[in-house]
Amino acid sequence: MEITTGWYLVLGALLFVIGGTGLLIRRNPLVMLMCVELMLNGVNLSFVAFARELDDIGGQTVVFFVLVVAAAEVVVGLGLVVAILRRQPGTTADDLSVLKG
């Protein structure tokens, strides 16, 4: 069996679908965020596969931007999660001031 671009696309699509489904069935925002990452990775894989198929570097370049976007999203998303939890009573996030040395 030869591995054609299509197989990579299918793998990417599967990752995308799994991520999307996970995002919808899980209620933990942290896991939801991870599911977003899964989806983005599925897309990345597709980009790279297309880049190879087209013999065009553009598809690979795009993956960089996706990485940056993913990073920015995660930073803000996690910030939100922390912000939500630290405002709830009985917080432990503030207890971690130990970490400030």
Place this chain on the structure above:
Amino acid sequence: MGDPQLFGFVGPSVNWWALMPQIILLGAALAVLLVSALAPQRASNVFTTVTTLCAAFTSFVVAIGLWNDVKIDGPSSSIASAFGVDGFSIFFTVLILIGLATTALLSHGYLEREGMDPPEFHALLLCSAAGAIVMASANDLIVMFLGLEALSIGIYVMIAMHHRRSEARESAIKYFVLGAFSSAFLLYGIALTYGATGSTNLVHVRNYLDTVVFRDQHLLMAAMALLLVGLSFKVAAAPFHFWAPDVYQGAPSPVTGWMASIAKAAGFAALLRIFFAAFASHDVDWAPIVGALAVITLVVGAVMAILQTDVKRMLAFSSVSHAGYILVAVHSASAAGTSAALFYLFTYTLMVLGSFAVVGAMGIDDEHPLSRYAGLGRSRPVMAIGFTVLLLAQAGIPTTSGFIAKFQVIAAAVDNKSYFIAGVSMVTAVIGAFMYLRIVMAMYVVDEGEEGSSPIWHWTTSVVVIAAVSFTIVVGLVPQFLIEFAQDAVPILIRG
């Protein structure tokens, strides 16, 4: 020593003038941040607001200059064709800058009242506006995506900045999760577009689609569907609107206004540029889907709106149904439709910002049960009449800009022989009107024992409301100038 191949490299040419609006906004954002970091006592609310307004104004002047250039020289692109300098992008730049100035004014009183940090808020607002401009001017799908992310991420944070409301943070994370979800769809759509056409550049995509006949279109169709889904989330079109009511309700009012107006406008800018400009040759494929989406959106927006009891939720669903009207215009896939969409967005932006100005003034903590508005017509007649005008404009009552906007949408749909959609949009307008009338009634008709709350008024809010109302009525009476503006903005960059 170093690699000459590496360092001898010369990048693509840059039309700095066309980039100025964004650069000014970002510069202002950095200035605000720097001042707040270096001299916190100087970074007062007034300072940040004034900085934002100045930046918006300067950019505005530049944009007007650009508009004249484009009118003379025709559309062009810059930075390796990643950035379109055309009437379309300048139209949206102007719109976004107006929205920016308005939101800055709105947030002025609000931030102080609700104890939020002005410098960070304004920096995010400016960045978000820059992202919106990028999104509207992008000539490359990836640039568009990055602009969208800049816009959205800024909004996520701005929503969550209201420290005292747990609803704000919850709505922020809701919006965030679904926003990220939709971005992933959009991105997947971009990937498939890239795969199908070999480029993410819209001009290349268009040229490719114009010249090549596909053996099978699965990839392209999937790409279009995914792009549509991703952008539908952003513009809150049904059935991808479910985040809107919760998020609108939870977010601080100025941010809600920003989301409902500029985020939506930028989303539609992207939608129009992608579908109308790049996928123009395949409109038989996408137009019916957009039409179906429009019908669903209209119906859902109107029907759900009348079931709400919270004013912000009502306005959220109204914003959903407005998305439906604009989709009707997009559906027409014609120049008339596009200019109708542009006109609609312009007028809608001011209506919605004016409305949220009033909503924002209605009391601390940003809670908005309808009962709060009881008797506003008596206690604050001017504000109530302003709000009434804005609401009636949203309902599409004549002599307001909202009517002219709806009229053009209908005209575009009829021109396209979409009588059914035109009919649906008008019928849903009536259903939706019920919701606006409820708010108006609440303000003017007070039963025994009903007591509203008195608004916390700030003069900046008055400025915004008066400006929005005057604009709404002036455009409602003499719309010619804005129609021409929108029509001139339509020829979208289609060559390299």
Place this chain on the structure above:
Amino acid sequence: MQLLAAQSAASFPVLNALIIVPIAGALVVVLLPNSRPELMRPIGAIFASIAGALSLYVMAQFSVHDPGFQFQSIQSWIPSLGINWHVGVDGISLWLVVLTGLITPIVLVAVDPHHDPKPYTAWLLMLQAGSFGAFLALDLFLFFVMFEIVLVPMYMLIGGWGYDDRRYAATKFFLYTMAGSALMLVAIVSVATLSSGSQDITFNVIELAQRQALSTNTARLCFLAFVLAFVIKVPVVPVHTWLPDAHTQAPTAGSVVLAAVMLKLGTYGLLRFGLYLFPEASVWAAPTLATLGVIGVVYGAIVATMQKDLKRLVAYSSVAHMGFIVLGIFAFTTQSLEGGVLQMINHGLSTGALFLLVGMLYERRKTRAISELSGIQSAAPIFAGVFTVAMLSSIGVPGLNGFVGEFLILIGSYETRRWWTVIAATGVILAALYLLWAYQRVFHGEPTADDEKTADLSLKEGLVLAPFLVGIVFLGVYPKPLLERIEPAVNDLISHLEYHSDYVQPHLGDPVVVERDHGSEDDH
């Protein structure tokens, strides 16, 4: 634009002034200081009267034998969309304009809103301006704007100054009317777009009526969309339910203007935009619409009979009367159309007067329930007398105006819609039944202690009612001035109808007043 050349040579654009004066009045009233509430209504009344005087000026200057539109004024408004500010008046709209011009100052003087006089006055003036606009508009877009915009003042009046159930009534009124006009907008755009062909798109009613470029089916569909808007406004029976609520809950001024002016928007619309724009479709749909009109006559009468609330009774009588007018319109004979137009005026006078009277009664007794009133006649004889005249006019007693209108409608309709006419005639009898019965219950009999104290008409109230009485009697005795102005326009409309459809008016009898002027189509 060749039509620009046709602009009236009259140096003074009186029709524009008609619309602008009340708006200016509203602005003036809004800018008055809140500390002087007593100034609001008088100043408003002055502006409304100026507008009324202008409308009389128009009537005086109106060229009697000209069937076309007079005093035309065209200004470019939204050139990109082919929309103009285009107003003009012909024999059909002339009297409605005059009615609007006179009713508004009267109600402003007559009815005390008890609270918030400023917005009240401003809204009434806006209502006047919008009604003028709707009657005068010769541009479909302008018409739609005016047709819709009148909703807002009326909505505000019902909501702000109405009775207990005003929220419901106001919203229902607004939504019903807006729902009707929703599809009309689509139809307006369709007509303009589809008629344009290779020419410029235009919303000019005259131009569109000349072009007749739509295919039969399209025209019929568009016609139905227009008709839906108008039958709701009239209202014709299955879609009339907003009217009793609106009338009952509205403040007296609202009821009067609603009955006298706003309902006419519907019948006027049927004439101007139904028959004129879609002659073929009108002929096609005439039997149905005439049937609906007749149903309205009978149904309105029967339901009115059963009402316990005097105001609601008058409201249902409106349904019946408007049914008459619809029948007249869709009978397509000179007499029936003349009668229809005349009856619009008559209904405005008689029902307007009745609503005013009921309002005055309510002011005195704080109730409108028929069962709680009796023997008013002995306590307030003049009041009872005036009521009698208005009521008889409404019934259609010979010598009063109602008779002329109804008679013309019945005569005219009999030629083309015989059985409809026969049934509608029973409506006249029923009207006599329910109105006289109500009169008997309220004004005759033994007054209770409360009824005893009912004050008679004051001088001011008398002066307010006088114009109505004069109109009722004058038109009943000498309707010629109206008819001679209405007839050319009506004849013109019928020949337009004949020209564009296979309808031929049965040629019977001589013209009632003036010689027939078969104005050719090119006259415009």
Place this chain on the structure above:
Amino acid sequence: MTGDPLFIDGVDLGDIGIMAVKVLVAFTFLLVATMFMVWFERKLISDMQNRIGPNVAGPWGLLQTFADGVKFFFKEDLRPENADPLVFRLAPYIAAVTAFLSFAVVPIGGSFGSGSSGTVTIFGRETYLQVADPPIGILLLLAMSSIAVYGVMLAGWASGSKYPLIGSVRASAQAISYEAALGMATVVVVILAGTLSTHGIVAAQSGGITRWFVVSSGIVPFLVFLIAATAELNRPPFDLVEAEQELVGGFHTEYSSIRFALFFLAEFMNVITMSAIMVTLFFGGPAGPILFGMTWFWPTIWFLLKVLVFLFVFVWFRATLPRLRYDQLMHLGWKVLIPLILFWLMFISLKELRAAHNWNWVATYGAAFIALVIGTALLLAGLRAGDRAFQDELEEA
């Protein structure tokens, strides 16, 4: 620079054999070197502290580490009750495996002199003296060092105990903070070398000591790299992770027996790898004079000697420098090293750009100087403002 010449003409059994040998040699070398390193450190520190150190097991105590290893091996493998069973077991392997993998891209020999491209000939086949030379070699190092964080982090978390958790959070924060500086110091080298391949980097430094990047990049990147590397390794003076006074034993408090040995192994192995990387990046790798005899032998010797110097430096640090406080650590990383290396990176780039485009000397460096002054001023002002705000907060509290 097209990668290992071994694979140019396809892959046959012989090539695979050579690869296997290389892997085996590298593995063994690392293990042995680690054992030696442990002994070396203990011995050296005891010398510096005027103690004797291990001297019983084997000659000069050379087998002490071996003995310790055997002891670990036979200890009972404890797992705390609260521990996450899977992750608890996984963590040590992550730590050890990444340490091994990093070494794979380090060229440990080969002549890079004039004309020769660093190849040696084994069994008639030309090859590099490194396990692998991927085109992105240096990135692999960065990747592995970022993966190494997982070992520490998961170990602390999986123990289900308070101190290890705090220790591991500290460790990962530290690692992430200093990775930025480490990466940028590497970027300076990459800019100068024009390649990411470790082999290419070494090749770019051939031709005398002045071409070693420690000299030609200015000494700053090297110093930054050295400090950041020490922090990455959690070596003293940056060993807050296992500050016994505060955290008992840090992230591996709950570990015992062979799993603890794996952490221990990984730590010392990382020290060796990091030394080797520094040699590769800044000191010309195996470059050095070929004195006599076998040409392939001497570079390796020079390489080992250079590594040994760095090993000594690390131990020296441990023996002499006091441990930093956590806020000092963060201060150093974010407010000193990163701005410094960032500026240096820009400076180097500017220098190269000037050369390539023939820009005016004065204008270029004048602009750079002004930028430097403004940047420094802003940075200092920002730091002062931040300190003030912090003081205010303290006073309020």
Place this chain on the structure above:
Amino acid sequence: MVDTVVFILAAAICLTGALGVILARNPVHSALMLVMTLFGIAVQFVAQEAHFLAAVQVIVYAGAIVVLFLFVIMLLGVDRAQNLELSVLPIQKWAALLFGAGSLAMLGVLIIVVKDPVTGAEAMGGSATGDENVRLLARSLFSDYVYAFELTSLLLVIAVIGAVVLARKPKKVLDSVTEEGSEA
């Protein structure tokens, strides 16, 4: 042959990891499973000659993003991280069902097009392997995509501001407003 084996193995790793992410109860396990997927994808990248991306994938995703996840989980405390619940959709399960069905249909389409060539579009830039790959990537990054590249700085600035704003303690609010007044 080798390609096939590598693909299948890496794909298996990816999918196992992905399923693990969404099925694991403990968020830390989810994060580890995510790392596994990321590695699998890095391998796929290498298999498609995208070496540089593979390295960046590991450095950025595994080295920074997932570490950040773990960091937050540890900051919050595992129990809290585990019990964190958020109802994004009123009808989440149904939406998931719908989404799953829809995507499977789409996947079906994709499987139909699993053939060579997929796209039919011609090459625009050209790619290469090895060192040249990195060079081309850099060139593309700084020519065709330089605007996008600059925009990423905007994104990162926003993310930094956002993180600071969200993570720091709020300043004292107006005296007229009680601190916990609005907390439900």
